[in-house]
Amino acid sequence: MFPASMRRLARLARLGALLAATSAAMAAPRGASTGDMEGFSPSAAAVEAALEQRFDAGLSAQEQRDWMQSMSSEPNHVGSAHDKANAEFMLRKFREWGWDASIETFMVLYPTPRDLAVELVAPTHFSARLREPPVEGDATSEKTRDELPPYNVYGADGDITAELVYVNQGTLEDYKELDRQGVSVKGRIVIVRYGGGWRGLKPKLAYEHGAVGCLIFSDPRDDGYGAGDVYPKGGYRPPDGVQRGSVQDMTLYSGDPLTPGMGATPGAKRLTRAEAKTLMKIPVLPISYADAEPLLAALGGRVAPPAWRGGLALTYHLGPGPAKVRLKVLSDWNQKPIYDVIATLRGAVEPDRWIIRGNHHDAWVFGATDPLSGNVALMSEAEAIGKLAAQGWRPRRSIVYTSWDGEEPGLLGSTEWVETHAAELKAKAALYINSDTNGRGLISVEGSHGLRHFASQVARDVGDPETGVSVLARSLAAERVQSYEGGGRPADGSGDLPLGALGSGSDYTPFLQHLGINSLNLGFGGETQYGVYHSAYDSFDHFRRFGDPTFEYGVALAKVSGRLVLRAAQAELLPERAADFANSVGVFTEELHKLADGMRASSRELDQLLDDGVFGPATDPSRPRTAPQRESAVPFLEFAELDTAVEKLKQSAKAFDIEYLRLCSAADAGAALERERMNAALTSLEQTLLDARGLPGRAWYQHMIFAPGAHTGYGAKTLPGIREAIEDRRWNEANQYVGIVAHALNAYGARLDAAIAAQ
């Protein structure tokens, strides 16, 4: 669902350099790592390393290629015949590979368009094409008979005609600027540029500001000719390419809009459409830049601010009007079935501790990159693990491989499955490992920070397909070079991978943020030419030319993900470096202090500027821009409880990590009980960070450390209850959530303390 390679690029650009890469990190991967493996005793590590060699031998780039070609040969969106066929194909494969596999079906609300139109009706006339024609050399681009036309699922029905306003990316900041420029969207249709946050926030904020319709276009500066040569010459978005996508309000909850918090099983009690809060209230359509250009060219009014101007060969104006647009969206609001493929390999020693691995299989059209590039790597892993099992091997803990349906409309397959099996998952799931899109380039890993060293060790032990150095070394090298070249902050010198916090945009969300299951999300990217996100041109022919032509990065993803699965399943101790988590929370807490202090200073400065009346004289009288609104004063917040909890957590973490390392190296059998006690503590450790009340206004999100931003959607907000309260100037709520977060951190620390308490 999410343009992971793009986000990776952005993050890489932000990241800083390590002061010194360790020589170990820079060396070529050892392939077998016998000495240093999180959670393993030395002897167990040697066994694991040998297992991983055999695992690698079971991976095949050619198979990944064949699977992708076949699975992307027809449109495979939710409800399509090929979507179901792909699930059934995987079911057969999993069973063939020795897994205990089944398909779990849910019935979800999934509107599909039956009548769409976008027309410029004044001052001239133009009818938007709203479709993606075949391109030369792309075999599937002609096979669109069964494809849905480009649309934004969960937008409202409507047929409206109104003046057009250009609102840039349609963020809160953009509406503030429009307000200062004297432009209102009330009763108008907005045209908004993709980028700057979750797509669904664009119509949501437009609606909240009074707009009656929303067109979202792909600007060529962002992923078209401004980014590189367009398809089929290069891999970037051609003029008619459209970014489809969901506009459900996933900041409230993910999954079927009609069954929040429960599985969308046949008999489940469902909301009416009117009751479902994640459905958009206004019609929305995505359009290509070929379709957007005449609309934007017809806009008058002021010239847009410099940062709002895109790559079209015209002057971007704000409007409103004289461009007047008709927008028509009528959909079939039926329920459709989705097909999750679930495959289990039962653990021999700790069967009730589950290591879950997932990727989705549904796409917007053919979905070669998104999601099949990740899904075929997952299939490779399942086959290789199956081969190990066929040779008599059994995992210590249970391994569950999943391929989700309905991720694109809103993480439907994963969410409904998680909600259906919530109690069991809370009891048994120790780790969820997600991937989505994949391609040539550098590894990117996001997740809970206690897993950082674990993930880094795996990255150290897998070789980059093209350069010969380890995947970790490439990542660290890029981080250092980008920092040197002015792209980011220096890293922490740990020699570990930078680990991003998890927001949303793929199937880890219900696991982590709803249930509190420790999660990782990963993939390679940044060296692809990927400008066809969510279009019909995200095809096999595109991927084999511009994604990962040799599928060696698909194999590399399987090696990394497979190792994460195998090590988590086999380790004597589940992975955890508590100090990494505690220190990260310490950094987040410092950020909150700085956020509040910065806002306080800024509000005071604004007060002074308003008192001095400088905004009037500073503005161009021919283009007046009103002063910003005066802001409420920023009080000093009651951070003490949080600061105390962080300090205490750091101490607990330090003690825990020492004991953890001792238990890893302890060869005496007597430690087995202590290990079991620690594993029991670790399996559900992340759940101590939940609060049943959830986040303000969105109770479904229960994780107190990580959430998708209510105003960003994809981007993670850390300590979100406090951070967003500060950002939105809800001071009482900020103070309230200080207490709630401190409570969660104390629970986490107490769990660590208990795990190492004398028996």
Added chain:
Amino acid sequence: MFPASMRRLARLARLGALLAATSAAMAAPRGASTGDMEGFSPSAAAVEAALEQRFDAGLSAQEQRDWMQSMSSEPNHVGSAHDKANAEFMLRKFREWGWDASIETFMVLYPTPRDLAVELVAPTHFSARLREPPVEGDATSEKTRDELPPYNVYGADGDITAELVYVNQGTLEDYKELDRQGVSVKGRIVIVRYGGGWRGLKPKLAYEHGAVGCLIFSDPRDDGYGAGDVYPKGGYRPPDGVQRGSVQDMTLYSGDPLTPGMGATPGAKRLTRAEAKTLMKIPVLPISYADAEPLLAALGGRVAPPAWRGGLALTYHLGPGPAKVRLKVLSDWNQKPIYDVIATLRGAVEPDRWIIRGNHHDAWVFGATDPLSGNVALMSEAEAIGKLAAQGWRPRRSIVYTSWDGEEPGLLGSTEWVETHAAELKAKAALYINSDTNGRGLISVEGSHGLRHFASQVARDVGDPETGVSVLARSLAAERVQSYEGGGRPADGSGDLPLGALGSGSDYTPFLQHLGINSLNLGFGGETQYGVYHSAYDSFDHFRRFGDPTFEYGVALAKVSGRLVLRAAQAELLPERAADFANSVGVFTEELHKLADGMRASSRELDQLLDDGVFGPATDPSRPRTAPQRESAVPFLEFAELDTAVEKLKQSAKAFDIEYLRLCSAADAGAALERERMNAALTSLEQTLLDARGLPGRAWYQHMIFAPGAHTGYGAKTLPGIREAIEDRRWNEANQYVGIVAHALNAYGARLDAAIAAQ
């Protein structure tokens, strides 16, 4: 010559806010300022204020409009009939207004094109239009019979065909990046984007890197549709608009290329063309974006780095080839006459102290904005001063009004005049006040920092035509708002105008940087739509719509410049706040410390990255980019002598300013001699900052504090002998210039000390 309004905008965007604008600054201008006027006793200030009221009454917006319309009615470049006619028109006017006026003529090398061609010869064929067609509603755009075709004066003759390479703005950094990407310009023609420094550096650096020809194009992102609606709908550059301009190497010396350091009088000894170092070695032509588009579209090779991509609707590639281009430039290399208009009003009390005011009158085509907008303000001032004289008033010091010819090709008129009269100017010139283009908006003032408070007081006393507050208040308000909105560093809280350092690009250069005459440069701008710089569309019809429709900013410029002239001519003490200068030099010195320290840290980091071999693993194997070259280590520089001189200067300045203020307020007649001694010291004070050896490799530039950057051209480099030596890693030279600069500062301080020494 210089796009002043653009630079002003850029500067305004950089500037920070004052912590608090004084209420005085925010108040409406008092019109008459009786209480606080730099260099005046209270009683003299009252007289001066009344004089300024009468001066203002002599200004007329309608006259400025009429003069501009007539002077811009035909092409008026050097050598044109209308250029001479304009000089003669002004001569008649100055005489009519009572000035002792004459025209001073020089003969300068001024090549004009006789055969130009740009053709794409492979892989397809295209002939560039190379001309600017008429546009609707622009009366003069059809009167181009006498105009020169768009060209870059002082480019070499040639007729070459070679592969094309896109080099972005053609800066040193750009060539380093090309080198890392494996692209050479050797034997090729470069196509380079306008912006990022003085135009003449583009072919110079291209030549130094082996290129055989140079095309400079105006990218629509910069001043075309990316900036705003294009002419005639808006004021920005239309597709066929071309930026003409000089490419002489003005970083060596300005003026006639054949007579460096001496006036280009009929009998002057001249260099041969081969000897003239400021002539370009390769052919160069400026082209429009309509002409550039097919050339850029025909380029292959790698995609240009993101920051290099412009506003055309195509993917910018680097080349080389397959685009192959023919570039032909053949010129008439005759000498042409230039006509400086010089008008004097002899001082009654101190006739041998001159206050000089200048603007140029030559243009590239019609030149409504550049330079006539400033020139008609200057004419207004001369008329109003003439009216005062007709009523019997005589200035205390001599006032000299000048209108230069030949500024566009390289400050020819001003430079030749300054070089011809160097000895007399060094003895008599106390201040040179320059303007060039003008338009709606905020005031911008650049100059020697001892004049900052003087200029600020004038800005305080002139009202902004549209908002009613003072010109100073608008500037300070904008500075504060822009800093608040993230645009710049906070200002110093003095309540004075931000004062930029003088680089080059207009006629102050020979005065300040060659002779050491205290200088100011000023104009209004930033609220115009000015994208027609150096094109045939810089016309009266353009200016009356998008420049300064009411000409009230022309009147405001006359009020500010006239006050600067009158106060400098009338003040009992010439303007000087030595502490402002000393503190500024202190800031420049701190910058040098930071520059060297930053380079040292950066070079060490680079060493470490190279030692660790991270550039290889960090690069995309499909688009390899080599590691940067290892840099020479940055030694600790011998800054002590400079630091000591700055410290000493600050002390001298403090003592001087106290005595200066005492003398201003002293009403006793006995102070007259002390004042005379101080004025004598101040008249040539700036000359203490000269060093006869000049700057490294460019002896003509003798000012040790300000120079145009050798690698920037327009942009000022402060303490240039040291700064550029550091930037270019010439460590011995840096240490050498520490001594030279310290010597100059010590001389400046000694002059201050002497001026206040007991008699």
